[in-house]
Amino acid sequence: MNLKFYTVCLCLLFIFTNCRQKQDTLAQHPDVSTTPDNTKKPNIVIIYLDDLGYGDLGCYGAPTLKTPHIDALANGGVKFTNGYATSATCTPSRYGLLTGVYPWKNKQAKILPGTAPLIIDTTQLTLPKLLKKEGYHTGIVGKWHLGLGIGQVDWNTTVAPGPNQVGFDYAYIMAATQDRVPTVYIENGQVVGLDPNDPIQVDYASNFEGEPTAISHPERLTMKWHHGHNNSIVNGIPRIGYMKGGEAAKWSDIDMADHFLKGAQDYVKKHKNEPFFLYYAMQQPHVPRTPHPRFVGSSGMGPRGDVIVEADWAVGEFVKTLEKEGLLENTLIILSSDNGPVLNDGYYDDAVEKLGAHDPNGGLRGGKYSLFEAGTRVPFITYYKGTITPKVSDAIVCQLDVLASVAQLIDTPVTDLDSMAILDTFLGHSDEGREDLIIEATTRTALRSGDWLMIPPYEGKTYEEQVGIETGSSNAYQLYNLKNDKGQKYNLAASYPKILESLTAKFEALRGTDYNTIEQLELK
Numbered sequence: 001m002n003l004k005f006y007t008v009c010l011c012l013l014f015i016f017t018n019c020r021q022k023q024d025t026l027a028q029h030p031d032v033s034t035t036p037d038n039t040k041k042p043n044i045v046i047i048y049l050d051d052l053g054y055g056d057l058g059c060y061g062a063p064t065l066k067t068p069h070i071d072a073l074a075n076g077g078v079k080f081t082n083g084y085a086t087s088a089t090c091t092p093s094r095y096g097l098l099t100g101v102y103p104w105k106n107k108q109a110k111i112l113p114g115t116a117p118l119i120i121d122t123t124q125l126t127l128p129k130l131l132k133k134e135g136y137h138t139g140i141v142g143k144w145h146l147g148l149g150i151g152q153v154d155w156n157t158t159v160a161p162g163p164n165q166v167g168f169d170y171a172y173i174m175a176a177t178q179d180r181v182p183t184v185y186i187e188n189g190q191v192v193g194l195d196p197n198d199p200i201q202v203d204y205a206s207n208f209e210g211e212p213t214a215i216s217h218p219e220r221l222t223m224k225w226h227h228g229h230n231n232s233i234v235n236g237i238p239r240i241g242y243m244k245g246g247e248a249a250k251w252s253d254i255d256m257a258d259h260f261l262k263g264a265q266d267y268v269k270k271h272k273n274e275p276f277f278l279y280y281a282m283q284q285p286h287v288p289r290t291p292h293p294r295f296v297g298s299s300g301m302g303p304r305g306d307v308i309v310e311a312d313w314a315v316g317e318f319v320k321t322l323e324k325e326g327l328l329e330n331t332l333i334i335l336s337s338d339n340g341p342v343l344n345d346g347y348y349d350d351a352v353e354k355l356g357a358h359d360p361n362g363g364l365r366g367g368k369y370s371l372f373e374a375g376t377r378v379p380f381i382t383y384y385k386g387t388i389t390p391k392v393s394d395a396i397v398c399q400l401d402v403l404a405s406v407a408q409l410i411d412t413p414v415t416d417l418d419s420m421a422i423l424d425t426f427l428g429h430s431d432e433g434r435e436d437l438i439i440e441a442t443t444r445t446a447l448r449s450g451d452w453l454m455i456p457p458y459e460g461k462t463y464e465e466q467v468g469i470e471t472g473s474s475n476a477y478q479l480y481n482l483k484n485d486k487g488q489k490y491n492l493a494a495s496y497p498k499i500l501e502s503l504t505a506k507f508e509a510l511r512g513t514d515y516n517t518i519e520q521l522e523l524k
Contacts (some may be wrong), residue, residue: 041275042384043268043331044131044406045322047315048097048279050090050143050177050286053341054377055362056308064358065305069316073335073383076390078428083380084398084448085339088369088441090177090286091145093338093399095119098126098146098166098279100403100419104440104511108147110519111442113204114176114241116147120166125414127403128167131277134410139170139271141263142281148175148186155182155200155246158189168279172263174251178283178290179346181243183234183250185259193249200246207231207242214238223288227466228523229346237288240346253290256283257307261314265321272325280318284311287345301358302350304343329386332409334426336399337378342368342467346523352468365488369464369521371441371455371472372488382426395425395433396448438511441472443518447507451483454503458518466523479503 054060057067059074086096091112092103099120103109108119120126128138140163148162163171172187182202185192191200207213214221214230222236232243235253251259264280289303291310299305315335322328341360343351345368366372380397382388404419405426413421424430437448446455455478463470472478479493479500493500508515 041135041410043275043327044136044277044409045331045333046097046279046402047318047333047335048094048142048281049311049335049337049379050281050283051339051341051345051368052285052308052311052337052379053360053362053367054364054374054379055359056285056341057379059381060362060379062358062362064356065299065301065308067308067312069312069319070335070379070381073315073319073333074381076385077333077381077383077388078390078426079392080380080382080397081392081394082396082433083336083378084376084396084437084439085337085378086376086398086400086440088339088366088371088375088439090143090338091119092440094146094281096418097399097402098128099124100127100400100414100417102400102418102438102440104438104443104445105418112145112147112176114180114182115153115202115204116176117149117151118147118161118165120146122161122165124166125403125417126167127406128169128277128279130167130403130407130412130414131275131410132167132169134412135275137170137271137274137276138168139172139267139276140168140279140281141172141267142174142260142279143177143283143286144171144173144281145176153202155184155191155202156194156196159186159191160189162186162189164188170267173281174283177286178253178256179229179237179240179287181232181234181239181241182246183239183243184246185249185251191246191249194246195248198245198247200249201244202241204241208244211242211244213242224348226344226346226348229287237290253288254292256290257292257310257314261317264318268321268327269325272327282311282314284308285341287347287349289347289349289351300354301356302354304349304351305354305358331384332387333381333383334402335379335381335383339376340364340367340370340374340378342469344467363487365470366472367467367469369442369467369471370469371439371444371446371458372470373453373482373486375441375472376439382428384427388428391428393425393428393431393433395422395431396435396437397422397425397433398437400437401426401434436506436510438507442521444473445511445515446472447503447510448482449503449506451481452499452503453480453482453488454478454500454507456504456507456515458516460518460520464521464523471521477504
């Protein structure tokens with residue numbers, strides 16, 4: 001009996017000591033989570049750049065443009081050589097990323113004005129909705145450009161539906177792009193810093209009486225427009241669309257990178273004790289390129305190069321925050337771009353003149369707006385410290401597949417989407433990617449299948465002079481072997497008729513036969 005009593009006392013003492021130690025640990029470290037499941041669910045971060053080309057990073061071969069922080073992610077993770085956005089323009093790519101659905105299936109998924117209604121159905125599955133259901137806190141910081149409201153937005157009240165209605169618990173965004181009005185930040189549907197006595201008005205069709213524009217008051221400009229950007233002037237920069245009021249709420253362009261970085265850092269600090277999903281949608285190197293004075297001249301290539309250096313720095317600072325907060329080894333980072341590069345996209349900013357030996361396309365043909373490879377093949381990096389063994393992968397992967405692969409990661413499979421579950425490929429455990437992928441550029445579509453790219457005939461310009469980019473359109477079929485001809489110099493359609501016939505049949509089976517109904521590109 002004494003031995004039994006002694007044993008019970010020892011057990012009680014052990015339990016008491018462990019509980020006391022746990023209490024002491026929590027007292028010393030109040031941020032330590034007490035929910036066991038939180039340590040098992042990986043955080044997920046998507047860092048999404050805007051108009052960053054396949055050749056714009058050191059890790060993808062840029063000889064002079066220095067991007068050490070993004071390079072570090074590539075060197076410590078999986079660098080994909082065949083990583084794709086769904087589209088060669090921003091809105092469709094963002095739609096595909098967040099919904100797992102091909103954007104050409106949604107006729108509204110095209111470059112949107114700042115007043116466009118929300119194009120994601122509030123009842124459809126999205127990546128943030130999926131994760132929110134599984135206990136994640138979900139946030140977006142940065143560029144949205146998927147529409148807001150239902151078509152008639154009153155910017156002076158709650159702006160909805162928007163990100164919060166499609167799965168994001170927290171949203172700190174700009175409505176469209178940096179070159180479009182309204183030039184204000186929106187936090188959970190509310191314009192930040194708005195003075196109710198100075199209401200915002202926005203119109204994309206006509207100006208407000210007495211409001212200066214780039215045409216009427218060119219002397220007020222600090223940046224000269226090349227095409228399309230000649231409406232309202234904000235901070236000396238001419239924009240697309242007309243805006244009146246909201247002076248106290250207008251953003252500072254040169255501070256935007258710092259502003260979004262702080263928002264992303266604050267988000268992870270606030271939610272570090274619960275699993276989170278952050279969509280960090282950066283604005284660089286989209287026009288207008290407005291580097292902070294700290295970065296002016298840093299690249300030797302003018303503002304476009306400078307904002308890429310600035311973006312790389314911001315990525316580095318953000319990753320440092322994850323590391324400092326003890327989150328890096330439990331966070332999957334996916335870094336990519338919404339489409340390929342463009343030099344002159346509406347402003348004179350020396351992007352062409354100061355390019356030097358740099359090739360934003362990285363040897364690919366085309367660029368933003370193009371069905372050629374440089375339109376949709378983009379930098380694509382996955383990083384998961386301690387989980388991913390560094391490698392270079394030639395597997396064909398697409399941002400479309402992030403949703404199903406994340407669902408696989410958290411053991412919540414999804415069906416009835418275009419998204420493919422290729423988690424092992426994203427984590428570097430497999431070299432098997434997609435066999436077939438429909439790519440899109442300004443409503444025109446084509447098929448990437450294995451080593452081949454097939455582009456059907458399309459009417460319209462073969463070269464867009466204003467932006468200096470080949471569109472990929474032709475009055476004849478085009479067939480390229482991308483393994484042997486990365487730069488798409490040789491159209492093999494006539495040489496391989498059976499392959500062309502097979503790929504055309506596959507394309508029509510996947511895409512349908514109505515693909516010739518297209519809209520012509522309108523640069524604004």
